[in-house]
Amino acid sequence: MRGPFRLPAGRLCILFSSPSFGKRTGTVFHSVSDSPPGLPARATRRRGPFSRRPGGLGFLVCWAGPVLMGVLANGFLPAAGTAQLQSVVEIRVSAVVDGPVWPWDPTTSDGLAAPAESLRVAPLPGVQVEVLGSPLSTTSGPDGRAVLRGLSPGSHRIRVTHIGYRDEVFEVTAANGLTSRSSVTLTPDPVALTGFQVDGVRARTSAGGIVLRPEDASATVRTVADLVETVPGVTVVRRGGPGAPATPSIRGSAGDQVLVLVDGSPLNAGLTGEADLASLDLSDVDRVIVVTGAASARYGAGALAGVILVETGARRPSSAEASATVGAFGELTGSLAASHTLGRVERWRLSGRVQQEEVRGDFPHPVPDFRGGGEARRLNARSRAVRGHLALTRSGPSSQGRIRLHGEGLRRGSPGTVVQPSLTGRRDEDRAGVSGSWEAGTTAAGWRVSGGANSQEAHHSDPSPPFGPPYRSTTEIRDLNWRGELWRESGPLSIQAGLSGGIRRVRASSLDHGALERVRDVGLWIETSGELPGASFPVFPIPGLFRASAVVRGDVHDLVESVVVSPALGLEYLNGGARVGLRWTHGFSPPSLADLFFQEGVLVRPNPELRPERVRGEWSLEAGWAGSLGPLRPEIQGTLFQGDVDGMIIWFPDHRFIWSPSNYDVRRRGGSFTTGTRIPAAGLRVEGTLERTQVLYTGPVFSGQVVYRPEWQGSVTAGWQGERLDLRGTMRRQGPRRSVAGSELNALEPFTTLDLAASFPVPLPEGRGWEARADLGLRNALDVRASFLADYPLPGRWWTISVHLSRDP
Template identity: 25%
Template structure:
């Protein structure tokens, strides 16, 4: 068995480093309401496409990211650009500039992202517009399999004016797969190291005068990867021991149903239903492992959207959504005796946009909804099970000057989140310059209302604090963009001032309680680009420089860098070759960063190299065989709180599709 595992590694390595040709120019990603086209023979895989939309584009729906924030720092990432096995939602998102991954290691374990230095609970994550941030304010991306997604819209910078509370550092909208007009059956099955298996199967096509998509997905992993353990970290130079991760297994399954139909008079209806179930071990850190702590959960969501163009040229988007999420803990630890926690979120939004006089475009949104959570222990301030009413009004005006060479887009959102009234203004500017250059700039303010858990719910030794104030962010950014027929590049800077940040502090004799403890400053640079010098060669890169400062007036913390914010982060990807032999290499690196606010503990920098090769045959009936080597050089690394990350892993996948054109 060991020989076959090593043979598989060498086979994949040989395939990924030989016969290397290069991939063709990337195409523009389709908008949410455009049917995707199939690749023709000889067409290679594509690289991530970034900030390539022009404003205003009347054909786009009002809720698309480029319409909601036309001057924003936006990266569009298509899932099919990451061909091969073991595709991971969080890992794909981390290739965008300004985005840092916090990963607890392996399939199914907790994964979240930090955008522009904001905490994980300061990044708003949505599934087709449905907010996924849990009761604690953090969206666990491990619970959103990549099989569901068609593409990701990553908006960096304060998103309060356009998306509401929670978007201090940015917003991520996960766009699910869409049905098509042709009958199509597709699927993929992957298997690799540590008994990790992933699979999905979909069927789409015409149904009852409309279009339908049904997708089923599942995955499992033992998570028993080896890692090096230091039994005496206070004694430098002592021998490291190799151990295997235990209680690190995970499994999950779910499905997606999407129906689309034209209702006439330019109005279309889109219905989405999603269910998922997951269960995993909570292994703990290397120094403090947990042998029996477990977590199980489930999510169900529904989204009905009506969109189209009304008389007078008013583009309208109306939707009603609902999400119910359940999380239960068992086994060891202070939270094991708690009852399952259930969060419910629902609401209705109506958004419209109209072009007036040919020189400015007015948008408006009205939304109302509610949120509730059940928990084992709540305080008297919650009056039983906490329930909030949410309501918001947003307006934006895009003013086009000098025949559209300059666009100024002021916007304002007023939001009521439970007892908190939040005001989020923003202004964005886009200027078209000679020689294919473009200037984009934004400034504004965003908020994050405290979560139910921070306000009302006691979780073991974590106590609530009903006196918390909302977190706030003042932000500004500017970027110069250049595009040509074969390349795209963007370089810019950003600065954010985070105020009234919420953090858990020691609360004697043995508990912790959240407080609005301080302000923080984050600034930096972002660069990203694509290069397509030949139809068989394409590449993409992103780089982020993040400079953070703790502004709490305490000598232990003042002006120190914030924990979990690496100063440098780089991602680069090269693709090459025709469809019958496409190779890819990816490099993801980040610098060392602190693990504590006083700088006493730090995490070394790391760099991962991934390589793979794919062969695709056929057109109407298509078969793809892929081999992927993750962490090619077996770099040893830890993340978050000293949690060991997996070493080298090998995955083999087989994907197929059969499509019949509609008559």
């Protein structure tokens, strides 16, 4: 057995070795117990010199009361006088302080003690320290010290983040059996965290969250829709080119089975339950957390297939920014942003942004053979959007709060389908809202409250439709949501509890007169989690760390008859760069108002008898490894899941061709495999993903894959980053898709797209404080003419050129 291995604390150990270990064969060690409880003890040499030589063989015997424990070791001992029998990286984190140091004092009214003397650098507690490409993470203690244990030998990239400071990424080297020490100093960059900022990190064990940051994406990734489709298991269903609606699907789900929260407020439409991610530009986004798999145990109704958490903010302390984009299809976008710190101690910050985007959107496309064949041109696809927000943030030593006002005006043409195109259809939407959050405490104990109020008005009209009489429908939605939670940690155990709710008022001319105008929901949840080092197992010590979690939530919803209870269990094992996780979760999604109360018309009928969609036990097995092989940094990640859906709501015509929604049971299973490698010295990275998702009818009426759910998908991404140039390329493959339920007739052919991107700095005159960057993007470089949905074609090749200007103080 080769080290590293663990010694029992406070025990006497003797190493019997061959001559290659040294002249003596009875080297005596004594383990000490100054490590934190539950972590491996260290071994110090009491007498007898030794050295590490290849081929050395030894037998280590430890006296533990009446029990003798023996470990066979082959060449594990370092040549120094102290043997550290585990790879440990210790990082000291400090912060640049522009003004006085404000120590925390809970006895004062505002939590601040009298300022200490002016300092430039001070230890920073509560800093998140994570190993990139690995699930290992920790936080710094009161002295600013963070310790990462169990790293595999070799180089690792470390990301250090903290509220109010700029992120830092650097490399450390972990040596087998040694402690590596490093230090980092953070500079101020206050960032306001909303009510869901920490949720994704805290729920990672039980909910499997994947964190995406816009700054890590390529130039072709400009909206949240572009960003989330890089996650295995996520498909974005687009109904046209740039500016057209784009809804997410996770593991073969429908759009209304994915809950999308922006700063804690739901983005899902009040009528259909779907979320349009194309309206979310990345300019204001700090990060996006994607939770794949049923997550109602943590987030309630609508999270049957997963959750997408969008967190805005991350403006710099005092900055100005401007950007402009031109592109194909008449695209023209411009934005201005600024933020300013108020007060000498930088506890208040005011930020804002305005943006205007316009796309003509017309493009030629082929018509499927079963729709008549030939060529056509997509017309009336123009889109124009004006967006803006204003935010005020307060950051203190142990608390932070934020209030944000936002608004959007969206004007879109409604081009119809391939079979029934419209030249006069319109879809106009206006949205406005306010959201706020306040958080206080530390990682050991604290509380958080958040909420939001939103208003939306939508007008859909067509004075000369291709089928039926002229129409004009109006929808007014007002919603109020709130959330509160508490957490407390005691050693390796933690507990969280929360209460959330909302009320939504909907008035729509497209709904029947008997439709509900007010929909309410309330949920209560509690989660407990803990960590246990494998070395603490009394009989068979195991290297690594175990994490376990349990969540249960109860929801009351106006569109569901009874209380819905959603439990979830999670177990995770970490050892160096290896990770294995097992999750068991529940999920539910109530029927939408459009499904229940859509106004009956020609060839359309609602179904007020619909049941909620449910996943009564989804199993997910995840395994991954990230390590070092010479100059390479390989990574492997695999996922298997099985989660049948009871009562999936699907619209389908009857024998009279009258469309109506019904509940269908669906068997759902699949998995994904991702592998890749980085070469940091050369700036190269390549990654490939293969996915399979079976979504099969189980009833007697239909069989086979559900319509528009590709069974196979895949992608390959490659990139090179130099000092002044960043090149990216992504190739995606979409498998065949059925367009008719229960039949392979008129199935859509698979297609492949290639996206290319380049970014580089633009030189500007020195001394003025401005920086410039240019982004070049080429979407669908192979000019493939295809469509994910039969009646909504996608454009061919299109390009964008963007220039970004920014100024720091």
